[in-house]
Amino acid sequence: MEVEEAPGYGQFEVKFTGKSIIKAINPLPGPHILTLSNLDLLSGRFPVTYFYFYSKPFHVSNFIPIVDILKTSLAQTLNYYYPFAGRIIPNPNTGEPEIVCDNKGALLVEAQANIRLKELNFYNLNQCLQQGKLVNLTPDFPLQIQLTHYTCGGISITFTFDHALGDASAFGNFLVSWSEITQKKKMSCIPNHRRNLRARFPPTYHPSLDQTFVKCTIEEIINMPTNKIRLKRLYHIDASSIERLQKLACINGYKRTKIEAFSAYVWKVMVSAIDECHSKCKMGWLVDGRGRMCGDENSMSNYIGNVLSVAFAEASLIELKQNSISDIANNVHEAISKVTNQDHFQDLIDWIECHRPGLMLSRIVLGQGGPALVLSSGRRFPVAAVDFGLGSPVLGTVCSTIERIGVAYLNQRPSARGDGSWTISAILWPELAAALESDTIFQPMSAGHLQL
Structure with missing residues (x-):
């Protein structure tokens, strides 16, 4: 394209x-x-x-x-x-x-x-x-x-x-x-390279993992359907917009995080960007297992390796159109809660053990199962702290050079401004980009946002 x-x-x-x-x-x-x-x-x-x-x-x-x-x-x-x-x-x-x-x-x-x-x-x-x-x-x-x-x-x-x-x-x-x-400072993290996340013997896992993950071939990865997901964009989101969404998600006595509220908003917006031949769409969330594997996030804070899983939820387009941000945020919260525990991560390690050797991916990431978007939250990812003696950066974000991708992605990072605003790196199909930009929440990133 x-x-x-x-x-x-x-x-x-x-x-x-x-x-x-x-x-x-x-x-x-x-x-x-x-x-x-x-x-x-x-x-x-x-x-x-x-x-x-x-x-x-x-x-x-x-x-x-x-x-x-x-x-x-x-x-x-x-x-x-x-x-x-x-x-x-x-x-x-x-x-x-x-x-x-x-x-x-x-x-x-x-x-x-x-x-x-x-x-x-x-x-x-x-x-x-x-x-x-x-x-x-x-x-x-x-x-x-x-x-x-x-x-x-x-x-x-x-x-x-x-x-x-x-x-x-x-x-x-x-x-x-x-x-x-x-900067000649004392290191705040002494890295742990042991990679000691072991499967149980014998390995065992919940059958639902077979519906979420799949063993695949390199040909399936190379030829995954891209669904026109090729636009790579960067957005700024004001702190006031995030707070407003969280207030909408927290009515009726529920307490929802900013990410859950933001997810609910994005999921609702997705409806207008999906072809009428689909009756449902999915949303996913990358989940870090460091605080779940041992019950203490600090005990694995210096673990160098991958400790990731993904939570998914599916909803009908009619349901998403009719439901409020609060209702959808409840669905988001429930989906994420299913994987934020030690049992899930141990089951996932065992599922992989049962399918080795070979390549394994989430079915949704492989482009199977219709329109979907995955959100990765980096609320603790260092932005302003990455100072090489040049001062704090004006921008710190993530992007992918991958050409073929089967699912839309949003990667959230705190703004380098330190004012509660966010930077969103996105990989989108054109209709979804247009839908997100039709509101004032997703602002195309500019030099003005970075105060250049």
Whole structure:
């Protein structure tokens, strides 16, 4: 699908000026294999990219010292996050991926943009991702970083991780640790690389998991129906809008979270963006199991790996049209509650054990089962805290370079402004984008929102 350049934005070009392989300065004594957990296998191997943008630091006038400082601190950080400097290759016997911790290194690319940071089209992420301008991936490196300098002195840093390395919580810990080491601060997280999420013997699970997850082939993944889900967009949502939605969701004595209220609103809006041949639609939520596996979130807060499941709910279009935000938020709350417990995550680990080896995915993510949208909440994901001596970023968000995707996605992050507003990164079909933008809640991200 052709993506037109938005009016009012100059032609964005990037010139690559340098490439370095950064290795841990104190590597392990010898290479060793880190076996992935069952939940790592479920998350798969696709790339996850985080974008951080910094306006010109008042005390920095030269790009070269910044690059040198980041290279040095990254090498120090990889001492603690050594799997991020390894290789991910198939096990010769099972074919399942495993991490070879051999300090091959992370790839760091330097680039120069031809525009000022404020001229970047923050709304149309398709444009930023075209031709590898801000994310130029090389398959051999599980961690890749690109530092791009803008004509105004602003800087963007994009971090791309192989999902086998971990999930948002793991990557957030890495980014905070790197920024702390850069600023010569004490590390607030000592990473745990044990990946000790084991199946029971014998494994057993609730039969409902067979309806949610499925073993699949690489051909099914490559050929999944995309349902026109190709628009990559970035939105700003005011704190006042979030609070208003939460008030609507909390009537009748119910106490609902901001995410539950926001989900109810989005689910209701979806109705106008679905073809009449469908009578139902689904919504899903990524759920972090760190606080559920042990009953104490802090006990796994430094766990580096994947501890994710997904909750799903289905509703008829008629039901969504007629019900209030409060009614729909109750359905959201009930669906999420079903997976926010230790039994669910242990069942999921056992389900994967029963279906190894091979590829496994959620049926909905694979594009099976009609129109659907998945929401990922990153309310605790570090944004303002990722400071490499450049000051706090004006924007920190996530996006995917994947071309084929079977389900719409919304990724919520707190705004770098620290005023309670949100940044939403989205992958949508055109009708859904139009429906969300028809209201004042989803505001196309602009330089004005970032106070550039």
